[in-house]
Amino acid sequence: MAQKAVFYHAGCPVCVDAETRLALALDPRQFDVEIVHLGEKRGRIAEAEAAGVKSVPALVIAGKPYHVNFGAALSDLKG
């Protein structure tokens, strides 16, 4: 069964590139990928933070954070 993967981003150029190249490149037979724009869904920042996300873009797979390059710090999205 496909496991859940969440890609958190904030619409930045680094984020969009990572989304195209990496998040959408995951094997659909292994993963069910959800894309979450934290700038638009601020209510989910806490959830990303709880999973260990420090910056975006980041993928959370099986509850573990994988930061991909650096777009923006999570703390800057809280403002």
Add this chain to the structure above:
Amino acid sequence: MAQKAVFYHAGCPVCVDAETRLALALDPRQFDVEIVHLGEKRGRIAEAEAAGVKSVPALVIAGKPYHVNFGAALSDLKG
């Protein structure tokens, strides 16, 4: 046709985890993934550097670097 993706690492715990979770999670129908251990293949450090890799683990897809979390700086592997 599958495009080439190269996953550079140095055998560190962060690298091994990223390899399992991310490099091997790419869609095999989209990507032909090569795993390169730069500690064992120092001759390929220059190639990684030329692609913009600053640290490992990192994936290079279509010539662009995607650093995943942080295991070790490329400069530390040159020693």
